[in-house]
Amino acid sequence: MLSVLVLMFSATGLFAQAGGGSSYFIYALVGAAVLIFFYLILQVSDNLLAIEAKQNGIEDMETNFSILPGIKDIFSAKLPDYTKGAPVKVLKRGHDILLEGEATKTVQEVQVSNYAVQPINFRGIAPIPKMLVEEGATVKAGDPLFFDKSNPDIKFVAPVSGELIAINRGAKRAITEVVILADKTIEYRELPTFDLEKNDRKALVDYLLGSGIWPLIRQRPYDCIPNPDDVPRDIFISTFDSAPLAPDLNFIIKGKEVAFQKGLDVLAKLTDGAVHLGLNARGEEAPSTAFTQAENVKKYWYHGKHPAGNVGIQIHNSNPINAGDKVWVLGIQEVVTLGNIFLEKRFNAQRTVALTGDELQTPTYINTYLGANIGDLLKDNLKEGNNRLISGDVLSGQQKASEGYLNAFDDQITVAEEGDYFEMFGWLLPLAPRPSISNTFPNFLFPKLKFHADTNTHGEKRAFVITGQYEKVLPMDIYPQALMKSIIIGDFEKMEGLGIYELSEEDVALCEFVCTSKQPLQHILREGLEMMQAQG
Amino acid sequence: MKESLIKFFHRIEPDKQKSPFLHTLYDGFFTFAFTPNHVTKGGVHIRDGMDMKRTMVTVVIALQLCYIFGTFNIGQQHFDALGMYPGVFEGFHLKIFHGLIQILPIFIVTHVVGLGIEFLYASRKGHPIEEGFLVSGALIPLIMPPDIPMWILILAITFAVIIGKEAFGGTGMNVFNVALLARVFVFFAYPTYISGDEVWVSGIEKSGLEHLSIQYGWVHHLLDGIFNSFGWSTFGPGGIPTIDGYTGATPLALAAKEGWEGVTKVYTETQMWWGNIPGSIGETSKPLIIIGALVLIGAGIASWRIMVSGVIGAVVVTLLMNGLVPDQLGPDTPGVFKFMAVPWYYQFYMGSFFFAIVYMATDPVTASATNTGKWIYGFLIGFVGMIIRVLNPAYPEGWMLAILFMNVFAPLIDHYVLEANISRRLKRAKAKTVTAG
Numbered sequence: 001m002l003s004v005l006v007l008m009f010s011a012t013g014l015f016a017q018a019g020g021g022s023s024y025f026i027y028a029l030v031g032a033a034v035l036i037f038f039y040l041i042l043q044v045s046d047n048l049l050a051i052e053a054k055q056n057g058i059e060d061m062e063t064n065f066s067i068l069p070g071i072k073d074i075f076s077a078k079l080p081d082y083t084k085g086a087p088v089k090v091l092k093r094g095h096d097i098l099l100e101g102e103a104t105k106t107v108q109e110v111q112v113s114n115y116a117v118q119p120i121n122f123r124g125i126a127p128i129p130k131m132l133v134e135e136g137a138t139v140k141a142g143d144p145l146f147f148d149k150s151n152p153d154i155k156f157v158a159p160v161s162g163e164l165i166a167i168n169r170g171a172k173r174a175i176t177e178v179v180i181l182a183d184k185t186i187e188y189r190e191l192p193t194f195d196l197e198k199n200d201r202k203a204l205v206d207y208l209l210g211s212g213i214w215p216l217i218r219q220r221p222y223d224c225i226p227n228p229d230d231v232p233r234d235i236f237i238s239t240f241d242s243a244p245l246a247p248d249l250n251f252i253i254k255g256k257e258v259a260f261q262k263g264l265d266v267l268a269k270l271t272d273g274a275v276h277l278g279l280n281a282r283g284e285e286a287p288s289t290a291f292t293q294a295e296n297v298k299k300y301w302y303h304g305k306h307p308a309g310n311v312g313i314q315i316h317n318s319n320p321i322n323a324g325d326k327v328w329v330l331g332i333q334e335v336v337t338l339g340n341i342f343l344e345k346r347f348n349a350q351r352t353v354a355l356t357g358d359e360l361q362t363p364t365y366i367n368t369y370l371g372a373n374i375g376d377l378l379k380d381n382l383k384e385g386n387n388r389l390i391s392g393d394v395l396s397g398q399q400k401a402s403e404g405y406l407n408a409f410d411d412q413i414t415v416a417e418e419g420d421y422f423e424m425f426g427w428l429l430p431l432a433p434r435p436s437i438s439n440t441f442p443n444f445l446f447p448k449l450k451f452h453a454d455t456n457t458h459g460e461k462r463a464f465v466i467t468g469q470y471e472k473v474l475p476m477d478i479y480p481q482a483l484m485k486s487i488i489i490g491d492f493e494k495m496e497g498l499g500i501y502e503l504s505e506e507d508v509a510l511c512e513f514v515c516t517s518k519q520p521l522q523h524i525l526r527e528g529l530e531m532m533q534a535q536g
Numbered sequence: 537m538k539e540s541l542i543k544f545f546h547r548i549e550p551d552k553q554k555s556p557f558l559h560t561l562y563d564g565f566f567t568f569a570f571t572p573n574h575v576t577k578g579g580v581h582i583r584d585g586m587d588m589k590r591t592m593v594t595v596v597i598a599l600q601l602c603y604i605f606g607t608f609n610i611g612q613q614h615f616d617a618l619g620m621y622p623g624v625f626e627g628f629h630l631k632i633f634h635g636l637i638q639i640l641p642i643f644i645v646t647h648v649v650g651l652g653i654e655f656l657y658a659s660r661k662g663h664p665i666e667e668g669f670l671v672s673g674a675l676i677p678l679i680m681p682p683d684i685p686m687w688i689l690i691l692a693i694t695f696a697v698i699i700g701k702e703a704f705g706g707t708g709m710n711v712f713n714v715a716l717l718a719r720v721f722v723f724f725a726y727p728t729y730i731s732g733d734e735v736w737v738s739g740i741e742k743s744g745l746e747h748l749s750i751q752y753g754w755v756h757h758l759l760d761g762i763f764n765s766f767g768w769s770t771f772g773p774g775g776i777p778t779i780d781g782y783t784g785a786t787p788l789a790l791a792a793k794e795g796w797e798g799v800t801k802v803y804t805e806t807q808m809w810w811g812n813i814p815g816s817i818g819e820t821s822k823p824l825i826i827i828g829a830l831v832l833i834g835a836g837i838a839s840w841r842i843m844v845s846g847v848i849g850a851v852v853v854t855l856l857m858n859g860l861v862p863d864q865l866g867p868d869t870p871g872v873f874k875f876m877a878v879p880w881y882y883q884f885y886m887g888s889f890f891f892a893i894v895y896m897a898t899d900p901v902t903a904s905a906t907n908t909g910k911w912i913y914g915f916l917i918g919f920v921g922m923i924i925r926v927l928n929p930a931y932p933e934g935w936m937l938a939i940l941f942m943n944v945f946a947p948l949i950d951h952y953v954l955e956a957n958i959s960r961r962l963k964r965a966k967a968k969t970v971t972a973g
Contacts, residue, residue: 097582244582322965394581416582419575422542426571427589434585440594440835441585457574459587460567460664463708466591467905468839479906482954497958512580516591517708522579 082286083279083301089317091304091475095510097244097435098450099394101358101415105251107365112376114405115160115369116177117145120170121408122215124224124533126150127174137164141369142189142212142347145178153228157212159349159370161187177405182369188346196266196342201231204269208338212347216334216408220315220327221501222533232328234273234319237264239291239332240280242309243393243506247354247365247412249332250288256336257290263339265296267330274298278314304475312507316476321502333411353377353406357415358452359387368406375402377413386418388455395509396522419456427459434458437473437514462517470511470521478502480511484521487528492535500528542570560659567664592670594837598828599674599895602818605811607635609821610682613737613814618749619779627769634771637755638738639817641686642677649690650676653697657706668707668714668901669697675715675895678818679888679936681730682738684722688729692721712943713902716936723936731932733785736814740778747778786814787886788925788932795865795874796882808885819891822884829894838898841907842914846893849918854880857926875926887925892935893917902943906953913949917942 079088119129125148132144139145139162144155158164160182168177194207205228208214219226226232240249253260267275277294280287281303292299300318302308311329321327330338333351340348349370356363360381368377374389390397391407394414398407406413423430435451436443443449470480478499486494505522512521545566550558568589576583611631612624621627650669658665676693696718701710722730729735734742739750752774760770787808790798803813811821819825832838857876865874884890897903897917904913917938924934931937 320964322961322968324965388575388581390581397581399578399581414581420573422538422570422573424538424541424570427587428593430585435582436585438584438586438590438836440590440837453582455575455581456571457576457583458571458585459583459589460572460574462588462666463706465588465668465708465901467900467903468907468910471907477957477960479954479957481905482950494954494958497961498954499957499961509580513582514584514586516584516586516588518583518587520579 079303080281080284080286082292083281086299086301088281088301088303091302091308091313091317093472093475094242094305094307095437095473095514096242096305097394097453097510097513098448099244099358099435100450100452101356101360101363102245103247103354103356103363103365105248105365107352107367110366110368110377110379112368112372113182114165114179114373114376115158115162115182115371116168116179116373116405117156117159117371118177118405118408119146119156119175122156122225123218123222127172129156129175131167131175131178133164135164135167138162139164139180140187140189141349142191144210144212146175148225151225151228153206153209154214154225155210155212156215157347159347179405186369188344188348191341191345191347193345194342196269201269204266208341211341212349213334213338213341216330216337218329218409220312220321220329220504222529223504224533226326226328230326232271232273233325235267235271235275235328235330236278236311236315237267237275237297237330237332237335238278238309238311238314239287240278240282240309241411242282242306243395243412244306245354245356245363245412245414246309246393247352247356250291251365252352252411253288253290253332253336256339257288259336259339259343260290260332261294261296261339262342263330263335263337264294266338266342267328267335268296271328273319273327276300276314276318278302278309278311278318280309282308307473307507307510308475310504310506312502312504313475316478316502323496323501325501331409331411334409351406351411353410354412355381355415356412357390359383359385359415359417370406370408372406374400374404374406374413377406378402378415382415386420388416388418390414390416394453395513396506417452417454419454421456423456437469457518459516459518461519464517464519466516469514469516470508473510473514474507476502476507480508480521483528484519484524487524487531490531492532495528495532500525500532545569556662557655557659560655560665564655564658564665588667589670591837592667594835595671595832595895596674598831598835598837599678599818601824601827602678602821602891603639605821605824606678606817607639608632609811610635610638610738610817612812613682614739614749616812617737617740617747617778617782617784618776620776621769629763629768630771633759634739634756635682638682639677642680642684642689642817645686645689646676646693647673649693650697653694653702657702661706663706666707668701671899672696672714672718676718678891679715679719679816680722681735682817683735684729688722688726691725692718695721708901710901711947712940713896713899716896716940719936720940733783733789736786736816737784739774740784747782747784749774749776749778751775784814786932791875791878791886792926792929792932793871793874795871796878798874799882799886805882805885816888816891819888822890825890825894829890832894832898838894839900839903839910839914841910842898842903842917843893845911845914846897846918849915849920850883850889850922851880851918852915853919853922854878854883854926857922872927872929878926883922883925887933888935889921892921892939896935896939897942902946904946904949904953906950908956909946909949909953913942913946916945 119125129146129148131146133139139158141158141161143158145158146156147154158180160180162180162182165181166179167175170176191211209228215225217226264275275297277297277299279291279299279301281301302314307313315321337348351370352365352367354365361383362381389400389402391400391413392398392410393412394416397414433451435453464481474480483498483500486498503525505525508521508525550562552559608631611634614634615621615627650673654665654669696714700712700714700717704710740747741750752771756771763770787799787803790802807813809822813820833840861873861877865877904910920941921934921938924931924937
């Protein structure tokens with residue numbers, strides 16, 4: 001940059017001389033030289049400061065050691081004061097999809113009769129796990145139901161007590177659902193007492209493996225169940241969800257603060273690194289004190305649009321995953337379940353789930369348990385019409401029939417209208433407003449407008465043509481399009497080099513949403529991750 | 537109404553197995569009229585309203601001002617050469633209709649040939665018609681000289697679409713900008729039709745030593761009949777001699793010989809800025825191209841990075857050349873020095889820099905894909921193009937060649953940007969292990 005400037009100066013100089021020359025020109029040149037000189041001094045001293053800071057071991061993210069205000073400080077978005085001066089990572093790229101049908105902040109009780117554990121929710125296990133109980137048996141909440149043959153120590157347990165009424169199978173006899181007809185009041189299997197202080201990590205891991213919490217921990221890369229022999233580099237927890245219509249985790253954590261803190265304490269014993277908590281600096285109000293005053297953790301504030309709340313984005317922007325690294329991630333409700341194993345001595349799979357979407361009569365929060373039946377959850381709440389039930393959010397959730405069950409890691413159900421209609425000149429003159437990041441729609445004039453979105457693709461699939469649009473919504477130092485192409489051609493070296501380990505489906509979901517060519521990016525990424533995993 | 541229309545469309549749908557070409561054609565027109573009822577499956581459940589058709593049509597809309605002005609300017613240049621109707625609104629209908637007579641056949645032939653090939657390939661390969669040619673087809677007429685013979689146009693488009701695009705796998709896979717490939721084909725295969733002083737003004741031919749306007753054809757005569765009935769001025773039979781000293785030379789041709797002084801002897805600055813000069817059909821009017829550029833940047837379709845860095849590249853190289861010229865320019869100084877001495881802001885008054893950098897360089901398929909790459913790519917286009925324009929006596933204008941040249945290098949630029957990303961990642965991992973160990 002500087003060299004270009006100098007080049008231009010010298011060139012204008014020559015030109016001006018050719019035009020006759022003047023003393024003003026000399027003054028200007030001297031002035032410029034003086035400015036450049038001071039700039040250089042500032043730069044050098046500034047860099048010395050940064051080096052000093054590094055040597056003193058202060059290399060926490062994004063602290064500005066410079067004597068100059070960084071460009072960020074001058075132009076950055078107004079940050080809330082509840083962060084109390086703690087460094088905030090501002091993520092410039094991203095997009096919040098505002099939809100109608102946000103859940104009102106009330107918790108309702110819903111009668112759910114069936115619950116299911118779905119082996120396909122858990123990546124990294126064989127499609128046909130070994131069953132421990134027969135159909136017709138009665139189980140307590142926390143009783144082991146099955147295990148994966150390659151890892152017999154990891155037990156998958158019942159979320160509720162009741163009768164095991166069905167083992168549903170899918171293609172190639174893979175077990176898709178282990179269904180339990182729940183008791184009216186849930187009985188729990190009493191867990192043995194475990195002293196956190198006296199026992200070592202090995203004993204703790206063995207204890208957790210049998211408790212049922214282990215499958216609810218996910219390992220990045222690959223989003224799979226962690227191997228009990230691995231020690232994670234760090235553990236990451238995002239305390240906010242920025243996805244469309246996502247539940248407010250501050251609301252969900254209410255009344256569970258103690259269990260949450262207990263869970264964090266346990267996690268701290270599982271890693272050599274630290275437990276990292278991603279805090280929300282987006283809202284007007286401060287996040288719950290359960291998050292901001294959590295102990296035994298490293299806290300990071302994030303300000304930015306979706307996907308800032310995704311744990312993968314937070315990992316990348318604080319302590320990125322390098323080749324060979326393994327880190328663990330948990331949702332806050334999984335941390336609460338973990339904490340309750342030590343506080344209540346039982347596997348408490350209670351979940352607060354947001355029912356969202358404008359095809360619901362009353363979008364609200366409900367208290368239920370892991371793997372609840374979706375039809376039961378939404379009973380008498382659906383509007384008329386052809387609707388799609390989604391476990392999760394509209395970007396990375398999974399379509400479910402009303403006989404289906406809530407997926408293990410989801411704290412949200414979204415109902416969206418099916419968009420199977422023809423639209424006359426829909427590409428040219430769309431009549432109904434629709435979410436889009438493109439300025440060819442007048443959306444940018446109404447930044448607060450909430451949309452009714454349906455599942456129409458709004459166009460056909462095409463080859464990759466537009467460039468740079470994924471980067472606009474992915475706050476990572478990654479070139480998603482180049483990565484996708486390397487996956488499609490199966491170039492392992494490129495995939496690893498371009499950072500496939502740092503991505504999970506939910507991170508590229510927004511890229512898939514904005515894709516002009518309507519490419520299935522999440523699907524492509526999963527294929528790539530599976531290829532990498534198969535390679536070892 | 538809508539339902540019955542859709543029903544009607546479904547009734548006339550040709551069988552895909554029996555007549556694939558007709559089915560592709562039908563599919564193309566049906567999806568033009570109606571966005572299909574596809575719903576998302578797996579992956580995201582809602583999709584952005586933006587699709588390829590909307591992207592492409594935005595570019596076509598941004599080009600419309602160039603089309604309107606281009607049509608007018610064909611007529612304006614024609615009558616300017618004859619010394620008739622100098623004012624903008626004098627003989628306005630004659631200028632517009634003369635322009636239409638020239639541009640409509642070019643436009644129609646471009647689309648019939650280009651889209652025809654596109655449909656044929658789509659039906660043979662069994663994929664839906666891709667929208668790429670919507671933009672190429674809108675660009676090609678604007679970068680051709682107004683009197684281009686149709687058979688050359690047909691050859692050029694056939695070459696560009698088949699060799700330049702379909703051979704590589706269709707829209708999104710091509711290495712070279714399709715529109716520029718059509719132009720470069722004419723440029724190298726039939727140079728007399730697209731270079732020199734005489735091709736840029738429509739309807740003027742050389743007979744002996746003097747230039748005459750052509751003998752108008754039957755369309756002109758037909759129109760004359762209509763104009764007569766309104767009492768308006770008419771074309772007449774044609775064969776009118778041009779004004780004294782008429783050469784038809786473009787500003788660039790003049791600048792190459794005598795520098796900026798030579799240009800301003802013939803054209804005023806305002807005239808050049810607004811585009812009232814001979815040239816390819818759509819590239820002369822700078823303000824209208826800038827409006828189109830703002831539309832594209834505002835809509836987020838074209839890359840502002842390429843445009844900005846292209847301007848920077850052109851400015852830098854002009855300043856360098858300014859610095860290299862001798863102090864005194866006399867009548868004996870070679871023309872190239874005089875051209876080199878033209879200040880950077882005047883360089884933008886001449887030639888087709890704006891059109892090239894706004895519409896040609898920003899083609900997302902053939903440009904660099906990474907944002908860093910776009911800065912480099914745009915800068916080098918500006919840099920190389922200006923060198924070709926000023927220093928190379930064989931080619932009067934440099935942008936077409938510079939962009940095609942940089943098209944070749946775009947993947948290389950991207951490769952190094954990606955390599956930098958990869959090595960950043962490796963370095964990060966190494967730094968981590970060092971501190972840990």
